[in-house]
Amino acid sequence: MNVTAQGPARTGNTTAGTAPISTAGPALSRSISAWFDENARDLPWRRDGFSAWGTLVSEFMLQQTPVNRVIPRLTEWLERWPTPADLAAVPSGEAVRAWASLGYPRRALWLHAAAVQITERHGGVVPEDIDDLLALTGIGDYTARAVAAFAYGHRHPVVDTNTRRVIARAVAGQGEPAPPSRTRDLEAMSALLPADPVAAAVFNAAIMELGAVVCVSRTPRCADCPIRDACAWRAAGYPDYAGPKKAVQKKFEGSDRQVRGLIMAELRATHHPVTAAEVEGLWPDAVQRDRALAGLVADGLAVLVEPGMYALSQG
Template sequence: MLQQTPVNRVIPRLAEWLERWPTPGDLAAVPPGEAVRAWATLGYPRRALWLHSAAVEITQRHGGVVPSDIDELLALSGIGDYTARAVAAFAYGLRHPVVDTNTRRVIARAVAGQAEPAPPSRTRDLDAMGALLPLPRGDAAIFNAGMMELGAVVCTAKNPRCGDCPIQSSCAWRLAGYPAYSGPRKAVQKKFEGSDRQVRGLIMAELRATHHPVTDAEITGLWPDPAQRDRALAELRATHHPVTDAEITGLWPDPAQRDRALAGLLADGLAVATGPGRYTLPHE
């Protein structure tokens, strides 16, 4: 749940989730669509599918007990370098470097003296954090958590609170005079409005809300949101005179976009076809 999702948004959903499915076996016993439905609006619904798969794998391969071995964790669906080491370090107290986006930023600033970290690099990131990790196992777990917390609360991406930082006196970035970032620009993310991702989200919301197969016609009716279309039309009228047919048509979805979004969801297993033009959440 925490992958690319703010902690404060996860906490209440996690509480509900663990009340309903306290163990991997409990989650593995329900259809994957139930996990996707309970995931609700957390975003990236593939993670719900992967979490369910991981629960099945843990039940089948590990007797229902979450493994503590890094390689066994990495072999689980949806578990990558960050999550595997977070489980080993925080749940089992083992001495492994845990590197998330916060840790990467703190190391870039406090150690390397740069405003922003270079793009993530598995080997380099784990080596850098491994070199900082205290030797005692208990201390290593606390240090991992402390680096993440420092980055999340003080050494933030925007407007870092350097005056409140507990390690300001030894921060390489501060000692260097806060030099500006000079590395490669991060890729600008595409606009969400009108994107395939938005259409996927609308389709998923419909699949979660209905307990009967959703039809092609219903999906086609989902986009664009009338209010959104009206805002776009009003904006168009305010800036252009007169509005052309082509501009108005541009406010409606490309029919191919609905097909792309739906095909993607089917390919990801987030939706399944139960008949010609009828779709539901996955039931096995």
């Protein structure tokens, strides 16, 4: 893979303060891409010949899920459903069952719906146009741009959390990125993006990787950073971030999300309906348990097949 950009990582948006980018941008991009060429992790979606469908599936799975948990599930998924039409041909409940412990199982429903739409609207071929991608269920701006750039080689800025953090530090001199802003973040990334589409795709991946493995949130490995001598945050003496704070994520232990996960695990574990009594044995708090079960039914993940009997949705 050739390179010409910043480091790698996945998830994002950037910050204000874009004045230095116009002069520092090309040098930063070249340094980060060169580093990526030598240090990129060997991930399935980066290999030659990896399909656009595989790229789309990987992007769904990587939302809020670590890479090491995604890889084995992605491999199993693509062996079972190598094309959108293969997934579209089975009930949505099978997709939810195969999603297993990846978390946020609504993603499996959305991916199944997208597979049906790709099959019906695009002849089973994942579209490459951003507007066509955005029209699919479950696909937002980041995923649409990622598929267009990484699967089809189009020149689009792709911004995730890691990208935003690298730009915030290296360009704006801030310890953390400001709250996401689609316009500001895309402008900041566009200012760094090489003009050549191939180099641009490499840089998109490279700056994500840099943010994921070197310019990490809590303990950045600044001594290993390929752009440490040009980093505005380092030059400023690593000031603490003084902007708006990110919302603190609620604890998983004891949360509705944990209860939903327990119920989903029970539904996935069997191919016959689960009784209300079996659900009751999963969690002692009846109010919280009933709320979690009702939420799964409302989300289309579970269905009441008959009074007191629940199963995975087979829509």
